[in-house]
Amino acid sequence: MxxxxxxxxxxxxxxxxxxxxxxxxxxxxxxxxxxxxxxxxxxxxxxxxxxxxxxxxxxxxxxxxxxxxxxxxxxxxxxxxxxxxxxxxxxxxxxxxxxxxxxxxxxxxxxxxxxxxxxxxxxxxxxxxxxxxxxxxxxxxxxxxxxxxxxxxxxxxxxxxxxxxxxxxxxxxxxxxxNMEAWLKNHLVPIVMLNSLSQIHNGQMKRVARDGKLIRDAVIAMGEGFHVLETLGVPLIPAAQASVIRKHKRLVQGFLKLYHLLPVSRMIDGSFAEVEALAEKLQEWSKQAKVRTPHWEELNRRLQLIKAGE
Structure with missing residues (x-):
């Protein structure tokens, strides 16, 4: 072809x-x-x-x-x-x-x-x-x-x-x-949160692994993101993704800590501009849903500080 x-x-x-x-x-x-x-x-x-x-x-x-x-x-x-x-x-x-x-x-x-x-x-x-x-x-x-x-x-x-x-x-x-549209919207939740971690620590993955509070807040922020989608009537696809992140927060935190210690975590490029644009979209959806997302807002605040310091 x-x-x-x-x-x-x-x-x-x-x-x-x-x-x-x-x-x-x-x-x-x-x-x-x-x-x-x-x-x-x-x-x-x-x-x-x-x-x-x-x-x-x-x-x-x-x-x-x-x-x-x-x-x-x-x-x-x-x-x-x-x-x-x-x-x-x-x-x-x-x-x-x-x-x-x-x-x-x-x-x-x-x-x-x-x-x-x-x-x-x-x-x-x-x-x-x-x-x-x-x-x-x-x-x-x-x-x-x-x-x-x-x-x-x-x-x-x-x-x-x-x-x-x-x-x-x-x-x-x-x-x-x-339902690819719903899948794409669900995928944004972990993608934005996880990329925020590396952006906040300027790509220093071992620093991310050592920042337990940041990882904990990111996992909670993912739950907030899924709640926003639910409120807007977006199906959670795959359902298991949201379920694991919400019900097994400590397990997910441990996995993220381990991941950021592995060499493979440093071998995947990310785009600050793309993450920022996707983060803005999540903020827009949050306002539409009228749902409180304090942990996500704190991550976004830190991202904006990084941008302002460029």
Whole structure:
């Protein structure tokens, strides 16, 4: 299949690697030095747990033109970058789009795409279960088995057959979610709280592990976040996630302390701008729900102090 991966960061690079290995005709949209690097060296991945390095040649484009047509376009970006590419996607004739990553406004983005496009668009949202960071000579990938969670906002994905064909010859797993919009909103709660910990301690993970009060407050703040979603009528998906965090706070605190002591915690890039934007969205939902969130507000206050000190 003819596929475009729009975005050549850590997750976009890994997705392109998986699709290339599956026998697809893959292009990657990148710009600047990253585009030059991909054209020169290909996609160079260091697989952390598998202890191997892979290199894949890939076709690189720097812009998506109106005449470029793909069977599938995977847009792999930070939440703060999605808005800028929506007009470009709307003007392109490719029908099948998957927006992959943290997203607090999936419904609004879908509506904007559908309203501004002159041709039919079939849209899904996804989240890739992997992480990593860019290093000077390669991209470090932290993963188990490659997997993406996928779903539509109005029932099953209408181009599921095309997705199945694209991944048929890969070792990559697709897991379909019935209510992807709710899943994305639920996912923001732990993502924002956990990224807040590292931001507050400037990426010093051992300092996070030693700050028991901060970890305790973050776990309580997650419970507050889930209460906000419930109040707004958002289903808790997966239900087990909220249940464990609420009922087993000390166990979760212990896990987070251990995680921040492990080397793998220092090998996953985070974006302060993305975390800040997602945090603002959670604050907005909290006001809509008229729910008190004192622990989350304290974490947010400390994040704002970090920003002010930049």
């Amino acid at each position: 003819k596929i475009l991966v729009y975005g050549a960061g850590v997750l976009g690079s890994y997705l392109a690697h998986a699709l290339i290995r599956g026998g697809n005709e893959v292009s990657v949209l990148a710009r600047g030095a990253r585009a030059d690097e991909l054209e020169r060296d290909g996609i160079v991945l260091r697989h952390y747990f598998q202890r191997k390095t892979t290199v894949d040649s890939v076709h690189v484009i720097r812009t998506l033109e109106k005449e470029d047509v793909y069977d599938l376009i995977f847009v792999v970006m930070k939440y703060t970058d999605f808005r800028a590419v929506l007009p470009i996607l709307a003007s392109n004739p490719s029908r099948n789009l998957v927006l992959i990553g943290n997203n607090a406004e999936a419904r609004e983005m879908q509506a904007e795409l559908l309203e501004s496009s002159e041709m039919e668009k079939r849209i899904a949202f996804g989240f890739q279960l992997s992480g990593g960071r860019r290093e000077p000579r390669h991209t470090l990938i932290i993963r188990g088995r490659g997997e993406m969670l996928l779903g539509g906002l109005d029932g099953p994905i209408s181009f599921q057959a095309e997705l199945g064909q694209a991944f048929a010859q890969t070792r990559y797993k697709l897991t379909y979610i019935d």
